[in-house]
Amino acid sequence: MSFKKLFGKKVEVVNVGLDSFRDDLEKQGEKVINVEWTPPANIDKNVLQILQENKAIIEAANEKALEIILNGKPYLVGLDIARNVIPGMSENLLLHSGPPITWDRVSGPMKGAMIGAIIYEGKAKNFDEAEKLAASGEFQFSPCHEHETVGPMAGVVSASMPVFVLKNEEYGNYAYCTLNEGLGKVLRYGAYDTETIERLKWMEKELYPTLKKAVDFIGKIDLKNIIAQALHMGDEVHNRNRAGTSLFYRAIAPAIVQTCDKQDVVAKVLNFINGNDHFFLNLSMPVGKVTLDAARNIKNSSIVVAMTRNGTDFGLQLAGTKDSWFVGAALVPDALYFPGFTKEDANPDIGDSSITETVGLGGFAIAASPAIVQFVGGTANDAVNYTLAMYEIAFGENNMYQIPYLNFRGTPTGIDVTKVVEKGLTPFIDTGVAHKDPGIGQVGAGVLSAPMDPFIKAATGLAEQFGK
Amino acid sequence: MIKSIVKKGEYFDSVSLMIVGKDITLMDNVIDATVVMATQENKSILKTAGLYLDEFEKYDDTDLLIVIKSDFEDKFEEIFENVNNLLIEIRNKKDDQGSFTPKSLEGAIKIQPDSNLALISIAGRFAGDEAMKALKKGLNVMLFSDNVSLETEIELKQYALANDLLMMGPDCGTAIINGVPLAFSNAVNRGDIGIIAASGTGLQEVSSIISEEGFGISQAIGTGGRDIKEAVGGLMFISSLEALKDDDETKVIVLVSKPPHPTVLNKINAKLNEISKPVVSIFLGADADMVEESGAIAAKTLEEAALLACAISDNLDTSKVAEFLEERRLSYGAIAEKEVKKISSGRKYIRGLFSGGTLCDEAQIILKKDINNIFSNRSGDEKFALADSWTSKEHTLVDLGEDEFTVGRLHPMMDFDLRNKRIIQEAKDKETAIILFDLVLGYGAHADPINEILPIIKEAQEIASNISFICSVTGTEQDPQNRSKIIKVLEENGVIVMPSNAAAAEIVNLITKEIK
Numbered sequence: 003m004s005f006k007k008l009f010g011k012k013v014e015v016v017n018v019g020l021d022s023f024r025d026d027l028e029k030q031g032e033k034v035i036n037v038e039w040t041p042p043a044n045i046d047k048n049v050l051q052i053l054q055e056n057k058a059i060i061e062a063a064n065e066k067a068l069e070i071i072l073n074g075k076p077y078l079v080g081l082d083i084a085r086n087v088i089p090g091m092s093e094n095l096l097l098h099s100g101p102p103i104t105w106d107r108v109s110g111p112m113k114g115a116m117i118g119a120i121i122y123e124g125k126a127k128n129f130d131e132a133e134k135l136a137a138s139g140e141f142q143f144s145p146c147h148e149h150e151t152v153g154p155m156a157g158v159v160s161a162s163m164p165v166f167v168l169k170n171e172e173y174g175n176y177a178y179c180t181l182n183e184g185l186g187k188v189l190r191y192g193a194y195d196t197e198t199i200e201r202l203k204w205m206e207k208e209l210y211p212t213l214k215k216a217v218d219f220i221g222k223i224d225l226k227n228i229i230a231q232a233l234h235m236g237d238e239v240h241n242r243n244r245a246g247t248s249l250f251y252r253a254i255a256p257a258i259v260q261t262c263d264k265q266d267v268v269a270k271v272l273n274f275i276n277g278n279d280h281f282f283l284n285l286s287m288p289v290g291k292v293t294l295d296a297a298r299n300i301k302n303s304s305i306v307v308a309m310t311r312n313g314t315d316f317g318l319q320l321a322g323t324k325d326s327w328f329v330g331a332a333l334v335p336d337a338l339y340f341p342g343f344t345k346e347d348a349n350p351d352i353g354d355s356s357i358t359e360t361v362g363l364g365g366f367a368i369a370a371s372p373a374i375v376q377f378v379g380g381t382a383n384d385a386v387n388y389t390l391a392m393y394e395i396a397f398g399e400n401n402m403y404q405i406p407y408l409n410f411r412g413t414p415t416g417i418d419v420t421k422v423v424e425k426g427l428t429p430f431i432d433t434g435v436a437h438k439d440p441g442i443g444q445v446g447a448g449v450l451s452a453p454m455d456p457f458i459k460a461a462t463g464l465a466e467q468f469g470k
Numbered sequence: 471m472i473k474s475i476v477k478k479g480e481y482f483d484s485v486s487l488m489i490v491g492k493d494i495t496l497m498d499n500v501i502d503a504t505v506v507m508a509t510q511e512n513k514s515i516l517k518t519a520g521l522y523l524d525e526f527e528k529y530d531d532t533d534l535l536i537v538i539k540s541d542f543e544d545k546f547e548e549i550f551e552n553v554n555n556l557l558i559e560i561r562n563k564k565d566d567q568g569s570f571t572p573k574s575l576e577g578a579i580k581i582q583p584d585s586n587l588a589l590i591s592i593a594g595r596f597a598g599d600e601a602m603k604a605l606k607k608g609l610n611v612m613l614f615s616d617n618v619s620l621e622t623e624i625e626l627k628q629y630a631l632a633n634d635l636l637m638m639g640p641d642c643g644t645a646i647i648n649g650v651p652l653a654f655s656n657a658v659n660r661g662d663i664g665i666i667a668a669s670g671t672g673l674q675e676v677s678s679i680i681s682e683e684g685f686g687i688s689q690a691i692g693t694g695g696r697d698i699k700e701a702v703g704g705l706m707f708i709s710s711l712e713a714l715k716d717d718d719e720t721k722v723i724v725l726v727s728k729p730p731h732p733t734v735l736n737k738i739n740a741k742l743n744e745i746s747k748p749v750v751s752i753f754l755g756a757d758a759d760m761v762e763e764s765g766a767i768a769a770k771t772l773e774e775a776a777l778l779a780c781a782i783s784d785n786l787d788t789s790k791v792a793e794f795l796e797e798r799r800l801s802y803g804a805i806a807e808k809e810v811k812k813i814s815s816g817r818k819y820i821r822g823l824f825s826g827g828t829l830c831d832e833a834q835i836i837l838k839k840d841i842n843n844i845f846s847n848r849s850g851d852e853k854f855a856l857a858d859s860w861t862s863k864e865h866t867l868v869d870l871g872e873d874e875f876t877v878g879r880l881h882p883m884m885d886f887d888l889r890n891k892r893i894i895q896e897a898k899d900k901e902t903a904i905i906l907f908d909l910v911l912g913y914g915a916h917a918d919p920i921n922e923i924l925p926i927i928k929e930a931q932e933i934a935s936n937i938s939f940i941c942s943v944t945g946t947e948q949d950p951q952n953r954s955k956i957i958k959v960l961e962e963n964g965v966i967v968m969p970s971n972a973a974a975a976e977i978v979n980l981i982t983k984e985i986k
Contacts, residue, residue: 003709004716005636008586008610009689013650016578016609018600019591020485023614023653026913029950030657032650035582038571039592040481041531042599390570394577425574426481426532454479454532 043423045458052465053420056302060322060420060464063303067321068398068416070300071361074293075171078223078285081214085161088149088178092161093123097146099157099354100312101327105137109313109349114192114440115156116143121194122202123160129194147308147319151178152291152354154283155190155436156313163202164210166285168225170292177292181205181213182284184277190353191436191443212271216257223253225289229363230402232282233413238371239286240355240364241432241447246282251275283355290357297321304464305397306417309360309429309452313352313436318456320419323463330455337435337448338376347445349438356431356452362400362415365430365449366392369405370413377432377449382407388430388449389414395421395429423461428452473546474523477534481507482557484593487534488880490556494538497552502539505553507531509593515877575603589652590639591615597640598622605629605637613639613694614653620701623694627705636713637706639694643670643914646677646690654883654914657948661686663779664720666710668693668727671826672754672772674910674944675971676726679776681946682953685783688719698730707734708741715745722782723749724775725766728831729756739764750778754831755850771795771972772832799976805966806980809904813985814936817903820844820978821896822867823889825882826944829908829971830869836975840983841865847872862896865982867906883915886922893923897930897937903985904938905930906978908971909960911945911953919951920959927963938981939965942974 014033017024027034042050053060085091096116098108108116117132120141126132135141146153153159165178183201187193217223228249229237235245255272262268275281294307303321310317316332319325332350339345358364368374369389372382386407393399396414404410417429428451435446482490487505494503504521506512508529516522521537529535538549572578579585588604590597594617601611601618605626613626618640630637638645643654644667651657656674658681667673670692677690691714693706707727714720723745730738730753742749742764749766752775761768767788769775777791820837824830830848837844846867847859856863859874870882870889882889889907896902909919916922927939941960945953957967968974 003631003634003712005610005634005710005713007608007634008636008647009713009717010648010719011586012584013587013648014582014585015650015652016575016582016585016588016604017591018575018588018604019483019614021483022485022914023589023591027650027652030650030913033582033584035578035585036571037575037578038573039483039600040573041593041596044530044532387570391573391577393580394573425576427573451479 040426042426043454043458045423045461049462049465050424052468053304053461056468059302060304063300063322064305064397064416064418067297067300067303067305070173070297071293071416072398072401073172074226074296076225076289076292077169077171078166078217078225079169080167080217081164081210082167084159084163084165084178087165087167088151088159090144090149094140095142095144095161097144097149097151097153097157097159098312099146099153099155099352100310101315101317101329102145103143103312103314105143107314109352110439111192111349111352111436112156112158112313114194115158115189117440118189118194118198119158119160122199123162146354147310148325150176150291150295152287152357153180153190154182154287154355155353155434156192157354158189162206164206166288168288168292170296173296175292175295177288177295179284179288179291181209182278182281184274185280185444187443191434192440193443194441208267209271209274212258212262212267213254215261216254219257219261220253223250225285226402228253229286229289230404233367233370233403234406236371236373238364238367238374238432239282240358241377241434242371242374243282243286244279246286247275247279250282250285286363287355287357290361290363293361294357299324302464302467304419304461306360306419306460309356309417310354311351311356313349316351316453316456318419318460320460320464323460323467326463328456328460328463330453330459333450333453335433335435335448335450337446339435339446340444343437343445347437349436351431351433351450352436353433355433359429359431360417362396362403362413365432366396366415367403367405367413368430368432369407377447391427392430394425395427397421419457419460419464422457426454428454428457471541471543472521472523472537472539474526474535474537475550476508476529477536478529479532480534481532482534482560485880486560490553490560493556494549494553497549499540499542499545500538500549501541503537505534505536508533508535575600575607579607586610587612587647589614591653594618594640598626601626601637602629605633605635608633608635610636611638612642612645612652612692613637614643615639616641620696623696624702624705627702631705631709636691636710638692641696642692642694644673644690645692646687648689651913654910654912655690656681656912656944656946657950658946659684659686660688662688662719662721662783663724664688664714664717664722665690665724665726666693666707666714667691667725668695668698668707669828671910671944672726672752672828674826674912675772675829676724676752676776678912678944678946679773679970680780681948683777683780685780688717689714695728698727698734700731700733704730704734704737708737711738711741711745715747721747722779723747724779725749725751725753726772726775727753729753729760735760742766748782750775750782754828755835771836771970772828773970773972798973802973802977802980806977806984809938809966809981810984812936813903813938813981817901817936818985819862819901820865820867820904820906820982821862821899821902822906823892823896824867824869824908825871825889826908826910827869827871829944830867832971833906833975834867836972837865837867837979840979847874862899868892883910886916886919890923890926893926893930894933897933902934902937904940904978904981906940906974909941909943909945909956911943911949911951911956913950915951917950920956924959924963927965931964940968940974940978941965942968942971944971
């Protein structure tokens with residue numbers, strides 16, 4: 003025994019615990035770094051031990067999953083009507099965001115959106131009729147995620163709705179997402195009034211065919227490339243999509259002009275895209291979906307392939323646990339509220355949009371987006387620190403999505419559920435906030451840390467597979 | 471009435487919460503208050519403190535409980551708001567570094583890749599896992615936390631030794647590695663004296679005296695108190711001996727601990743036989759001949775061990791050390807006589823109030839040479855165990871750093887409140903003749919001990935002008951508090967400050983003999 007790794011070397015300390023010990027060492031000019039330690043998740047010790055014992059196997063599986071995620075080539079290849087393309091779509095099926103849910107448990111905004119969709123489909127004339135129908139069992143409900151689809155907020159998709167069609171050209175799989183309606187009273191926030199339904203109808207009758215022709219004319223649009231550029235332009239493509247929308251507009255506008263012969267429609271469509279900073283969100287989300295779906299069913303992988311909320315529950319799926327959902331209660335975000343609203347009005351977290359965080363964007367890339375730092379405490383430094391913290395629970399770093407401020411370091415990518423539970427640190431999510439009652443719409447925007455419970459369940463689920 | 475608010479998932483470390491808790495109890499209209507994480511331990515503390523509410527049942531380790539007792543129903547809202555502000559303040563203070571603070575050991579090592587030592591002081595039930603993580607990352611560990619199981623300690627130490635890593639602790643408060651004082655340690659000279667200690671304050675006393683004598687420390691390794699028990703078998707103590715044997719910078723080795731278990735002592739002796747370097751040992755409370763056969767030079771006090779090491783370092787005759795100490799002891803007669811005159815009749819008992827456990831032990835051992843009945847919360851003899859540590863009985867020496875005093879509060883080296891109250895309590899006792907206390911300086915300890923203790927000494931002197939205050943100051947000139955400055959102020963205020971803990975006990979012996 004000689005302790006050669008220590009004696010005679012410059013002491014460099016990692017301090018885990020009392021801050022004063024760090025302060026004392028700093029005063030003496032010694033090298034010391036503090037850990038902002040938090041207790042690990044409240045999880046069965048055996049689970050941690052099993053995961054620890056199988057670390058090498060899990061990491062090998064994760065390498066494979068990460069490679070697939072990084073190699074993904076998401077393209078916009080067309081538009082279509084949901085019933086034509088979404089697997090399993092039918093006239094009486096409503097897709098929704100988050101993990102599975104039954105009608106009796108749906109939150110206000112989800113309820114509003116489902117009622118709106120039933121009215122939009124012409125199955126009911128008003129709220130009461132639609133509510134009766136929804137409760138009667140005539141409609142089935144199913145998570146978007148189980149149909150190669152994602153939807154923001156309530157995420158409700160019905161058979162007649164137009165959708166973007168994305169293809170992962172590397173692995174051949176597809177993903178679908180509706181078109182973004184804009185802000186204010188919109189279906190995804192639970193609005194179902196005439197204005198909302200009429201807008202949806204217009205989107206189906208004018209926006210959809212116009213965009214479809216334009217995309218067909220172009221052939222395909224490289225969305226990974228657009229997102230990579232958008233990150234350099236101040237987006238994190240979840241709460242801020244201004245750059246992404248602008249880049250998409252540049253890509254699509256000439257084709258619209260060339261393929262649409264009605265000048266008033268061209269003007270209306272271009273103005274609609276131009277007037278909605280979140281138009282690109284409904285493309286950044288399916289990019290996450292089509293990229294992550296390719297990494298499903300990789301045995302023993304602890305990487306999260308879906309992380310989503312339905313306004314009541316928060317659910318997870320792992321690459322290594324097939325189709326199992328791991329579910330806990332959804333939390334209410336810390337938010338900046340629109341005038342006249344408070345946290346009292348807010349619905350618990352809702353939407354598939356956390357697919358962006360799952361693929362290394364959104365809250366994970368917030369250091370790229372100084373324009374929205376008021377959501378995270380006010381300073382650009384806060385935003386940077388949030389992204390840096392996410393590297394602690396990510397299995398890898400992105401090859402395309404980069405943070406300029408961090409010397410173009412790749413964004414933290416591939417949430418590793420074992421790291422989440424060991425470090426007691428959950429993913430950080432940007433989000434919009436819906437009113438808890440149906441029909442009112444968005445009341446704010448903000449951030450939240452995901453609840454720990456689903457991650458504990460997911461880690462346990464993965465560990466149980468090793469037991470067998 | 472008692473009211474509470476709960477913050478789910480908001481973690482604060484216990485020290486931050488103690489600071490907040492202390493501030494709350496000072497607020498207007500607050501009778502009692504506490505802010506704790508909802509762990510099982512804390513919940514049972516709340517029960518005993520009468521601050522428990524049934525609803526706390528459903529909360530656990532990661533939830534924060536804020537409990538306030540007040541007679542003013544309409545004030546609660548204001549009080550809770552103030553508490554909230556305190557918490558925000560303390561959170562911001564943590565964050566104001568500006569730069570990113572990693573959330574895990576793994577994250578820290580990524581940022582500081584040449585890290586080679588983890589200093590761990592989180593709650594005991596998590597500390598073992600964290601220490602193992604550090605070892606597996608190739609870091610040496612100083613584990614300050616206590617309440618780590620014996621099995622975990624053995625597992626950690628075996629893993630460390632298999633990988634040539636130093637694993638200090640659990641419950642290791644003091645170490646000086648490559649000249650860097652860690653946790654509760656003093657700023658000492660560097661030199662050729664290596665120390666291995668299973669006692670934190672023992673190590674502080676020995677290393678400080680060596681440094682004050684103008685000599686220096688090569689390495690001072692803390693092993694944690696349990697290392698020399700049979701179960702751990704001296705794993706780290708013996709490995710450290712081997713390391714210092716081979717360390718070119720170490721000329722003489724000092725061993726500091728309570729008497730090791732006989733099986734461990736055998737192993738130590740066997741290892742000592744392989745070492746040609748001179749070794750001085752102070753096994754407090756052991757028979758003098760216990761170690762002699764191995765060739766180590768046995769000291770009777772921490773101070774003697776330090777002086778012996780200095781003499782060897784200086785190539786001087788070690789027999790002169792005992793002579794010097796005896797001569798010095800005899801010279802204390804005059805001071806003792808003066809103090810005896812000051813103490814009024816009827817006052818006859820010693821009240822020793824210690825912040826250092828080993829210093830309390832050493833004082834007891836010395837006093838027992840002449841006094842039989844000394845009660846203590848650290849007595850090896852059940853007959854003299856204090857029935858109630860909060861109340862003295864006849865001659866009493868208490869270690870205020872024992873668990874019974876530190877649950878829910880900081881160690882007395884950092885927080886003087888408890889000992890200050892005890893000083894006043896003893897001053898009011900008509901039988902108290904001598905108040906003996908230690909002051910431990912250095913990193914980790916209170917930055918301004920004079921400001922804490924001097925007003926209390928003055929208050930006590932006003933209550934009873936006929937008590938003798940005897941003290942020793944463990945620390946160095948280079949310590950942030952500056953030893954000589956502290957001594958000067960104490961002396962100016964009528965406190966007899968002795969050069970060492972042992973010397974303080976010696977003079978108490980002399981005084982006590984005379985007042986009998």
